[in-house]
Amino acid sequence: MKDVVIIGGGASGLMAAIMVKSKVQDQANVTILERLEKVGKKILVTGNGRCNFTNKHVSENRYNNPSFVKPILKQFNVAKTLEFFNSIGLLYKADEEGRYYPLSENASSVLDVLRNEAKRLGVVERVNFDVSRIAKENDRFTIESKNRLIQEADYVVVATGGKAVPVHGSNGSGFTLLKKHKMKITDCFPGLTGVIVDEAQIKGLSGLRMKAKIYLYPKKTSKKDKKEALWSDEGEVQFKENGLSGIVIMQLQSQIARKFSPKGVKVSLDLIPYMTEEELVEHLEQRLAHIGNEEVENFLTGMFHKMLSRNILKQRCKIQLDGYTKDLTKKDLNKIASAIKDFDFDVKAFYDFDRAQVTIGGLDVKEVVQETLEARKVSRLYVCGEVLNVDGDCGGFNLQWAWSSGYVVGNAIAKKIIDNV
Numbered sequence: 001m002k003d004v005v006i007i008g009g010g011a012s013g014l015m016a017a018i019m020v021k022s023k024v025q026d027q028a029n030v031t032i033l034e035r036l037e038k039v040g041k042k043i044l045v046t047g048n049g050r051c052n053f054t055n056k057h058v059s060e061n062r063y064n065n066p067s068f069v070k071p072i073l074k075q076f077n078v079a080k081t082l083e084f085f086n087s088i089g090l091l092y093k094a095d096e097e098g099r100y101y102p103l104s105e106n107a108s109s110v111l112d113v114l115r116n117e118a119k120r121l122g123v124v125e126r127v128n129f130d131v132s133r134i135a136k137e138n139d140r141f142t143i144e145s146k147n148r149l150i151q152e153a154d155y156v157v158v159a160t161g162g163k164a165v166p167v168h169g170s171n172g173s174g175f176t177l178l179k180k181h182k183m184k185i186t187d188c189f190p191g192l193t194g195v196i197v198d199e200a201q202i203k204g205l206s207g208l209r210m211k212a213k214i215y216l217y218p219k220k221t222s223k224k225d226k227k228e229a230l231w232s233d234e235g236e237v238q239f240k241e242n243g244l245s246g247i248v249i250m251q252l253q254s255q256i257a258r259k260f261s262p263k264g265v266k267v268s269l270d271l272i273p274y275m276t277e278e279e280l281v282e283h284l285e286q287r288l289a290h291i292g293n294e295e296v297e298n299f300l301t302g303m304f305h306k307m308l309s310r311n312i313l314k315q316r317c318k319i320q321l322d323g324y325t326k327d328l329t330k331k332d333l334n335k336i337a338s339a340i341k342d343f344d345f346d347v348k349a350f351y352d353f354d355r356a357q358v359t360i361g362g363l364d365v366k367e368v369v370q371e372t373l374e375a376r377k378v379s380r381l382y383v384c385g386e387v388l389n390v391d392g393d394c395g396g397f398n399l400q401w402a403w404s405s406g407y408v409v410g411n412a413i414a415k416k417i418i419d420n421v
């Protein structure tokens with residue numbers, strides 16, 4: 001009888017436990033060690049409490065590390081994921097963007113079917129077990145908790161997640177455990193979160209939401225040519241007291257964290273993407289002719305929310321709001337059009353891990369064998385989920401990685417146990 005111990009009862013750990021136990025049945029004890037009082041706490045907050053657990057459009061290109069994730073996603077793809085969840089009792093539906101949610105629209109449905117299946121198979125949960133050390137001697141692991149509880153194992157899975165939202169369990173302790181075995185952890189940053197921007201630029205916009213086309217430029221670009229953009233996408237931007245948020249901004253932030261430094265880039269919003277700058281100037285001229293003599297403050301009424309109009313006119317174009325439209329010059333109209341097409345922000349920093357959905361960075365993928373996710377430096381120690389340097393787009397891609405990598409690890413361990421190697 002072998003002992004398999006999964007450290008971390010999150011999405012990937014639960015999947016690894018179910019997979020290994022379903023294959024080996026009575027040939028192994030499978031135990032999940034969880035530092036919190038309950039497993040799967042983070043699953044409950046995913047997708048705004050609805051758990052967007054996968055996506056029709058999963059492909060390796062939706063991740064930071066396409067060539068590494070490709071064969072793993074192939075072993076347990078979206079179709080197999082849906083089949084698995086269906087087999088354990090979850091009913092689900094997809095929205096128009098291909099995001100899958102439980103039919104109940106309640107994340108607890110996902111956690112409950114996973115826990116029920118684990119229990120049915122005989123997986124044991126040991127909660128309040130905060131692992132602080134993994135020692136290996138003569139092919140046997142001794143796993144110790146902070147308060148000196150002990151668990152022994154023949155196979156260990158590190159499924160501790162990254163650093164995102166530590167109150168839900170993943171506090172980076174998995175990185176410390178792996179570092180002690182001389183494994184390389186890359187630099188880590190919060191991912192899928194908002195960006196903090198220059199305060200003067202965002203003044204007066206807090207609470208506003210607006211659809212826009214978003215461009216990312218190197219900070220030093222002066223006259224922005226949209227073809228030179230480092231990245232671009234379209235979506236709803238949410239303006240906060242000191243920064244920008246919303247799904248499209250979270251995607252942008254992950255791009256910055258993966259490839260650039262926050263201080264080296266500028267975010268530019270095209271507030272009216274369906275008009276060229278020339279067309280916009282023409283529109284402003286017609287507007288001016290139609291409006292007659294009005295207070296400048298009302299010049300953009302009907303185009304934008306009042307808060308945004310004020311920011312464009314006063315903050316960006318330095319036009320006095322209590323002046324009159326008869327005094328607006330062609331130069332002013334050009335300036336206004338330019339501010340609308342290039343409503344830009346200097347990025348100062350990212351929101352921190354408390355507000356991030358994922359960790360950018362983690363265990364260097366070179367530390368594991370790609371087909372099985374077994375550590376190269378410590379045989380019979382496996383790694384799955386976000387503790388690895390893998391992060392995906394917003395929309396179900398990160399949980400898909402947790403399911404696929406958990407599946408691969410569970411399968412690899414089961415194979416070894418069954419083959420008795």
Ligand SMILES: Cc1cc2nc3c(=O)[nH]c(=O)nc-3n(C[C@H](O)[C@H](O)[C@H](O)COP(=O)(O)OP(=O)(O)OC[C@H]3O[C@@H](n4cnc5c(N)ncnc54)[C@H](O)[C@@H]3O)c2cc1C
Pocket residue numbers: 007008009010011012013033034035036039040041042043045046047048051052053054129130131132159160161162164165168169170171172173174356357358384385386387395396397398399400402
């Ligand atoms: C607010 C929020 C919303 C999200 N929404 C979505 C979404 O809708 N769709 C999507 O695809 N992704 C979403 N994600 C991302 C997704 O939840 C994660 O990528 C995924 O849960 C990672 O799974 P994991 O198993 O690697 O780690 P986790 O789910 O973080 O689980 C790790 C587990 O290990 C435990 N642990 C950590 N260290 C130790 C230790 N030393 N000893 C014992 N136990 C330990 C933790 O307590 C935790 O239970 C969201 C994330 C957040 C924060």
